[in-house]
Amino acid sequence: MMTKHMARLGLALVGLMAIMPASYAMEIQRVVSPGGIEAWLVEDYAVPIVAVNFAFAGGTAQDPADKPGLANMLSGLLDEGAGDLDSKAFQAKLDDLSIGISFDSGRDDFFGTLKTLAENKDEAFSMLAEAVQNPRFDAEPLERIRAQISISINEAKKDPESVASAAIRTTAFPGHPYGQPPEGTVESIAAITAKDLETYRQHIFARDDLKVSVVGAIDAKAVGAMLDQVFGPLPEKGERVAIADVVPKGGKSDIDMPNPQTVISFGGPGPRRTDPDFMATFVANHILGGGTFSSRLYEEVRERRGLAYSVGTMLLPMNHSAGIMGSTATRADRADETVALIKSEMGRLAKDGPTAAELDKAKSFLVGSYALRFDSSSKIARQLLAIQLDNLGIDYIDKRNGLVEGLTLDDVKNASQKYFTTGTELVVRVGPHES
Structure with missing residues (x-):
């Protein structure tokens, strides 16, 4: 979510990150899981950390014309409860295990990241799988995130740089998905329902055009198992709306x-x-x-x-x-x-x-x-x-x-x-x- 920052790993992980070597030779492995899902892997055992970054094709360009801000709102809710854990329990477990899970919506892609200590990777992968496959969208976090986004939208109206960015966007791309406000409007955010969020997730979270990178203290076999656990149950193909090519207007x-x-x-x-x-x-x-x-x-x-x-x-x-x-x-x-x-x-x-x-x-x-x-x-x-x-x-x-x-x-x-x-x-x- 554009207005939300990931801060789950705590001082222990920050300290470990700080002692990473400034540079070293990298061998990038192409890993294909038993289920056929591909990732790029850099093994590094200098510190016991695993970082996973991934992206689904989609992003805010896939927001319905009458509900801009849908992807951004979804990105703020995927770690607010999943599977059997409500928001409070899910967040508490992340904190207890020093696991960081975050989501964000770009123009053309929907992003996710995971950071964890290697010793907690099995729990981390299970929680990521639940967030991707079975988010809850309970009423309390839904209304809380809705309120946060609405406040952010109203604050942006007072910020000249945000106003200029919005004007550039609508002038350059009139009538095109790129011209829509990625965070939505107060009115569009108010109209988004849990069903809208789940429909977007089902249409965009798919294995085609999925890109995954993994770096850290983990081998190819474990990466392959993680790929099938987190992404294997998703649909083979997404249901995305075709986006027209466009030249920015003056x-x-x-x-x-x-x-x-x-x-x-x-x-x-x-x-x-x-x-x-x-x-x-x-x-x-x-x-x-x-x-x-x-x-x-x-x-x-x-x-x-x-x-x-x-x-x-x-x-x-x-x-x-x-x-x-x-x-x-x-x-x-x-x-x-x-x-x-x-x-x-x-x-x-x-x-x-x-x-x-x-x-x-x-x-x-x-x-x-x-x-x-x-x-x-x-x-x-x-x-x-x-x-x-x-x-x-x-x-x-x-x-x-x-x-x-x-x-x-x-x-x-x-x-x-x-x-x-x-x-x-x-x-x-x-x-x-x-x-």
Whole structure:
């Protein structure tokens, strides 16, 4: 659930995580259970921890048009009682055994995670199986989670960054599932029933397009047994609604709010993760606005002109669309100047491409920092899952830095011309009118 944080493992597990080695060689095994369910496994016995990350195809894009927020609400309820255990008993058992179970709904996928001490893995797998297969949706936790989400939705209406994100979404994807509020509306959340939640679960929780990664003190045989225990009883195929491919639309929107500053969100179309020029665009974006303290936008917007405290851009690939999105905040009377400067810097990169020095610096950082994504069992599990979801291949970790290092100035310039020329077709500003 987007508004809920997992905090089950306690100080003992945190301490164990802290002593994990910063880096080590990884052997990724493809494990297929007796029942035919696949997972990627990295065995690591340095500390007695097991981390499991998984994803079902679906996510908030599968919310009914009249009930946005359904997937998000489900993610908040799956650990609120399952099988014979009500919410209080289920949560107490998790705490007693230092087991962490969490769920979240992305745009295109529904995620789950489990973290446990290896000595408690059998109990942990049993509890995860119950949460996935037999959630209860009892009245008390259902109403409690409903109230929490409704409060969060109302609070978001007062937050300029949340308002800007919502406006970007509805402007870029009108009439499309990507344009719906992932957390829902107060009205839609009020209308969701236990039957709605169970119907979504039955349609989405299936073995086709299931991706699983496992990292820690566990072998392939035990992983295979876990896969069949947790996911084996689920339907072979899900019942998902087809989602149309869409290109983000442009548009301008000024929303009046009495904020100290004007929040600016901007963007345009970007590359899909499987596009041949994705990596070149990824490096170009790092140079433009993804490198935080070293990017062109940071240098021009903050360092030289003092227009904003921070400014950044990111690639946003999805299964049925892709964008380049950015954000900043500045004084209301300098919002026009800030937008014009961002557009100018995008145009300059699109026209001239990066310098050789910029490209070398970006490559060095992106190659050198890649190992930081794998310095804990949880991070490794997340990365393995992401690689599976993007269909990049089990050898991607070994190839990734070579893909970055092999890019030329022309590669990055061509990608910049393709995507950054229209990088501010979509602009939303949330703040006070100019004085």
